[in-house]
Amino acid sequence: MPSGTQIDLDFRETSHSRSISPRRLRSLQDLLVVLSEEGHGGKGPSSMLWTTAAHLARAVSKPLHEIALSELEGLAPHLRSYLEERRFKRNSVRSYINYHRLLLVEAKKLGWTPQPTEAEIAWERFLPWFCKRRGCPQILQFAIRKGKNPRAFSERDLDDWTAEMFRRGRKYAYVKALRGYFRKQIHRNGLAAEFPMLSPPAPEPYGIPLKFFPEPLRTEVQQLLTGKPQNIRLAGLRRGSIVV
Secondary structure, eight states, X not given: OOOHXXXXXXXXXXXXXXXXXXXXXXXXXXXXXHHIIIIIOXXXXXXXXXXXXXXXXXXXXXXXXXXXXXXXXXXXXXXXXXXXXXXXXXXXXXXXXXXXXXXXXXXXXXXXXXXXXXXXXXXXXXXXHHTTSTTTHHHHHHHHHTTOOGGGOOHHHHHHHHHHHXXXXXXXXXXXXXXXXXXXXXXXXXXGGGOTTSOOOOOOOOOOOGGGSOTTHHHHHHHHHTTOOSSOOOOEEETTEEEO
C-alpha cells in the first residue's frame, strides 16, 4: 500500500524535448512501456502507475494492451468499485484514483490527444435532454464506454448499467428513478425512433379520486375500504370488476 508521502507526491515536469509519436500511444500498455523506456520503470511513483494499471485490468477483465487510452478516462468508477469491493482502505482507494488520473496526465505530456469515439459523437446531440437531471448522464457514459450508439443501446445494456450501479452501492430507489427518467425523456421529446432497442416507459397509473365518485357509490366504496360495509353484498368478480 502506498505511504502518505507517495499519495501526496506530484510528478516532476518532464523535459520539453520528449518527442514520442502519439501513434505509439494507443493502449494503456503502450503508455506504460514508453514511461519505462524513459527511465520511469523503477521504484517510486511509476511503480504505482503499473500497480494502478494492473488493478484497472482486473477491474474491467481486460489485458493492458486491450485497454485503449480513449476509454481510460471513463474507467475511474470501475476502479473505485473494484477496490471498494475488495475492502481497500479509503486512503488507498483515493490514492489509486489519483494515479489513474496521473496516467492520463502522463499520456497527454507525451503528446497523446483524446479523440472522441464514434459512440461519443453519436450521443453528443442527446446530452441536452439527459443532463437536466443529475445522475442521468451516467447512463450515456456507460453506453459510450461499451461503444454503443443510441440505436444499438438495448434493454440488456440498461440492465447491465443497473447492475453496475448496484455494485457501486447505489440505492434501488435512486437507480429506478434514473431509469424511469431516461425512458420518459426519450418519449417526451419524440426520440423513440432514435432508440429502437428500448421499450417505452410504463404507462402512468390512472385513477379517479374518491371525492369525484357519484353517490351512493362513493359512500359504499368508503364503507368497503374502512371494513364497515352496510347493506353491501359481494356477489363475485366479473371481468375484473367487483359486483355488489
